[in-house]
Amino acid sequence: MKSNKILFVLLFLSFGLLSGSAQEKRTYKIGVLLDRVTAELSPLIEKLQNEITAVVGEDAIIEFSPENILVNDFNLEKARSNYNQLIAGNADIILAFGVLNNEIISPMTVHKKPTILFGAVNRDVQQLDLSKTSSGIENFTYLIESESYHDDLTRFKELSDFKNLGIAIDAPIANILPLKEIFDAELATLNADYRLIPFESVNDITSNLDGIDALYLAGGFFMTIEEKKILAQELITRKMPSFSVNGPSDVKLGFLATLQAEENLDQFFRRIALNIEAYVTGTPLSELPIYIDYNPRLTINYNTSDAIGFPIKYSLIGETDFVGEFRNVLSEKEYDLLTVINQALEQNLSIQSGQKDVDLASQEVKTATSNYLPSLTASGTASYVDPDLAAISNGQNPEFSTAGSLTLNQTIFSEAANANIAIQKKLQKAQQEDFNASQLDLIFDSANAYFNVLILKANTQIQVRNVDLTKTNLQISQQNFEAGQSGKSDMLRFRSEMAQNTQAMVEAINQLEQGFLVLNQLLNNPANLEIDVIDAELDEGVFEDYNYDELFGLLDNPSLREPFIAFLIEEAYRNAPELKSLGYSLEATERNIRLNGYGRFLPSVALQGQYNSTFNRSGAGSTVPEGLGFGLVDNYYTAGASISIPIINQNLNNINRQTAIIQKDQLDINKDNLELGIAVNVRNGVLNLVNQMSNIQLSKISEETAAEALELTRASYSEGAVNIVQLLDAQNNYLDAQLARTNAVYNFLINALQLERFLGYYFLLNTEEKNNEFRQRFFEFLNNQN
Template sequence: MKRTLIILAFLFYFIGYSQSVKIGILSDESTSETQPLLEDLKSQIRAVVGQNTSVNFSDVLINDHNIDKAKSNYQQLVNDDTDIILSFGLINNIVIYEEDIYPKPTIVFGSVNNDFIDLPENQTTSEIENVTYIIAPISYKEDLEAFRDLFDYKNIGIIIEDYVVEALPVRELFNNYFSQQDSNYKLIPINDDNNVSNLLSGIDAVYMAGGFFKTDAELKALIDEINSRKLPSFSAFENRTVQQGILAINQPETNISQFFRRIALNVEAIINGTNASELPLFIDYKKKLSINFSTAKQIEFPLRYSLLGKADFVGDNAVVASDISLSLLDIMNDVVKNNLSLQAERKNIELAQQDIKTSKSGFLPDVTASASGLYVDPRVAEISGGASPEFSTSAVVVANQLIYSESAAANISIQNSLQKAQEQTYSAAELDALLNASIAYFNALILKTNAQIQNENLKVTKRNLELAEQNFEAGASGKSDVLRFRSQLAQNTQSLIEAGNQLSQSFFTINQLLNTQISNKIDVIDAELSEGVFKNYRYQDFFELLDNPKLQANLIEFLIEEAKKNAPELKNIDFNLDVTERNYDLNDYGRFIPTVSLQGQYSLAISQWGVGSTLPAGAITAPDGTYNVGLNLSLPIFQQNLRNINRQTIKIQEEQLQIQRENTDLNIEKNVNDIVLDLVNQIANIEISKISEETAKESLELTQNAYQEGAVPVIQLIDAQTNYLQTQLARATANYNYLITSMQLERAIGYFFLMHTETENQEFIQRAQQYILSRN
């Protein structure tokens, strides 16, 4: 019996302790974006209050920014069975502020920032019966200062709802602030009807102090209009605005859960008997500058690297700001057309063609015309009998025509071969330029990825610093952890700066290869295996082919054969061998072939006068014009033994070229074998790096959680972060390294797939398949 009484006593105790609370909610507006937040708030309140109290929520009362409606809604909750009132929004807060007494506990939270709140310095509670406020560290003035650090605006447009301008002393606040600045402002009140685009003229920046209750679609349209005008922008609100395209905010990534937690704790305290006037007013959180890289790129906004240490960066392109995006094929085509080194090599071909023309000109006629005037001593002229008049003029035309010369014929043949050799020199230079362009492109991608990963690593360090600070404040760790991560933050910031500068240098290299202005802002389009121009790079199939030792050997044999067939270096040597052979023939049997030429001359006496210009009577008159024609034939008999010496020299040159050819053959074979093995390594690296990154990421998350709980030391967290960074870099660069090695193989075989048609590439693949299958 006694036991039964004890059980009944416990039951009555718990029945008596359990209670029901009804909470009423006032809001200025309701949108599809605020509904999920409201449900989160309700869940947070129920979780904090606990199971012993049944919490019920009445329907949310909306005022649609109407003061009278807001007053009516508030009185409705005061008069019904509501136990606690939650008030959200500026209009509701103004209505409640104007009340003299508060019959029911009321928690006020809204969009009035602390620029408008004037409390005594030491006041931390409302000191008003049954009412408490939650005051967040939101300040227009602090935002404007943060924005000025980012961009030195001169005439800023401030967007804010028109009802806020009417309800609060907004103009007075901004007038007082800008009276102390060297800049001006333009207030842009907005509502659901006006067209903001008509109000954005005459400003150089935008501060969004309003727009919080706009839908995502409306907010995105407004932000797109701002960005289309290339206006730097700043927002007073949460992370979603920077995600949707605002340039920057000075708010943490998310603080809504912190607000909901405070509201829930206040509700719990009121239920437990605490008067709302005794609850703390201020809620504090650390502000964080966030910048949208994509927006900065779109509006061509110059970002200072000094911001990297204190700012987070969002956006799909966290490094490059350029409208010119180049693929590998773009770069390769432009290099062939515009590269200065290749242009110089093409001039060498033109010069070789000029040498051919010069050699052929030896068989063209050589005609020379000359005229002369002669004055003779009169005494001599007088006794010359008319043969040497005192004054005379004459002209001579001489023509020479080479009929045949072995040396001239050999020179034509030699110059033709040298011109073909020069073409092969150009071909080799072009292949090298294409390889250099490919390497520059992939290096840029590697450095771009590195910069992006360094930026993400910087975020991880900032997160770890927050954990260290939380642990320090909670007494779970010492200040040394905080200092260690602050030092790590500085190092990571420097790494990000260096990564960005290295990326810029890689773009300088590409601009130099393309013969464009070095400072020209460009970007490179990402390259992925089996995507875009690399869709035919089925590296898994290639790996299976290489992984079979027998097939691998056959493939290498085919590639070596192709390389030797295409190699411009071997063709160059072959053409130079043709030159030595022709030179040898010239100095061998060529010395027995005579040189035959034809020569003619025509002389004309134009005029004569003075003493002795008249012939004596009966003298025979010479014709005014005379000519002669002659045939020359020459054969060198002995030229100081130069012919024999030349033959010996040429023979040495030929042997030297043969040695060079053998050495080039060996280099080709070695290069192909080396590169194929490198490809196997790169393919394996791609697969292994995937596993390593996934493992390192999971390890970092587990270590962060363990560190937050005080289960592991700081050095273990740093090691996990460093390992994750390294595996990210390895994973990101593995594909690029594979493609670089592929390009090196294509250079080795003298065949770049991207520079050939699909038909030509298919023919190449078919030859490879036939070659490999025929040897199995």
């Protein structure tokens, strides 16, 4: 809770000594009453000392001595004894913090020494009069914050709709405060059951989570960071929504949500110092304001909500802050660029379909080649002949007979078959090059999808920070309005900006999800598979051996740029699978032209053999009449050769030749157009890279400048020196500069890979040896140009 967080700071006073330096100033000895001290409270003491010194140092000398720092360790009698000790001792002002000290001091109507109380108690159980703006009690003031069990539970119910809530609170506090009465009433109103979990250690909580569907951490200020991490992780493992009274610091450790606003430590330190300054300069404590205003604001851990499958209600987006890295904590697989490319090449459905086209083209080659394979045919017949006819056939046509034959055909030479084989082989190679082009396209598409997700992640994080920035500016405009430095229109304008920026953040989150969907489709993953991508940096990870400095040097040198472009175009011509495919199609067409030209006069030569056998003769005419002088042959064979030359074929040969010539002309035109397109693409790719190279350097300068300009403009706006339009312009410039800076490297890598696609050669996927050969070819090309 906020008052507990305030207590967090004051605990450090036990270790420091703050004193003024001016002579003849009155010295005030400060006594401090604490419930507990932990080792993790020390880092903030220096900042608190500096603040008090800066505010009070001109008016008095302030001393914090160890003997006046008293801790009760949640012992009520010890708390009473500590208070009495300070009353009887040399303390001039008493600062009291914590539940037990609140129990001792709140009921008092007479205060013997000036006392400032931070009760560290939720306002729902405060014993102090909350209707007043000041204490009205001599020598006494107290500070009250806005936190409330009622507000927390109402919002938590709205978020998670819990039915059986666990409420964890420090055991000493549970023994002192009437929490059962409060929670009985609150949970009855929310139509839910609850279990109070008093704890001394984190194990007391984790061992009592069975049977509940959500946890409300209503205490835990003195838990260590490590203990809170253990508890948060256990809740995430159980997929259990959690809500903390301690503010965004707990949410950053893994708790789901809190309603407490981000603690403004500077504001708290200033309020402590101002109260002390007001008293030492003559303002009675009874007249000091008692409220510290923090606007309640829902904070949700994006990663925790993802991990527990907790849907964020868009109706709450406008009043919600998000913390987290916006990475997919549920991801079943994390991809780097090489993993994305390799899986896409192996599993992408489009590329698998393209491979089938190559396989089908190979089958066409086999079909064409099979024309030179022998053909063996077996046949059988059974005949019945009219008996009268059979009787006079002299045994040649018996009434009943069965016979069989084997026929062998073998092509020896055929120009048409030769041409078809050659054509199908060329078409198969063309199909293979088309497939290679599809692979190159897929590599770039996969890399583009990968970098697009990185860009969307960065955009989401920037949009979240922009919402936070707008929230800060809105607070400044509210302060200016209350101070009379600006009109209400400024505040309304920032509220409108807050709504617009929040919508931009929601859209960024959804676009990131869409980016993951596209990547899953390319990788042939289930659409709902949870994945994430690893960030890519120049000269790191898979790009560690990717020598960009050399590329920078070549493109940055005007005298080398044009020769380098000419070399890249030559390499692109040499590597382009599209050109190779056209080349094979041209060769196939030229072969077709030759076939329908002189090739049509080449003869076709074939061999044929046949073996015949009569299995049975019966009935009339089944035998040769006596005296004819010949017998019947049941088994015999024949063999022969054939040569054929087409003379006139309905003019189809001429028509086919003319058609092939037209196709060749068309392919030549397409080749010229493709070469021109490759040259243009390479030049555009180089120019885009030059742009991105400068963008990397200039965007860094632009972001730093925009950030500084925003800080100066915001400071001037808070002082009323500039108007809201100037502040909004500065904020929007900073937003644009952040997006440009974050995306600059990704855009450079995308453009580099796009240029490599035009070259038909990906450096990232080739060995260092191959890449060195590429460099050597350039140097040889350069030497030949001189």
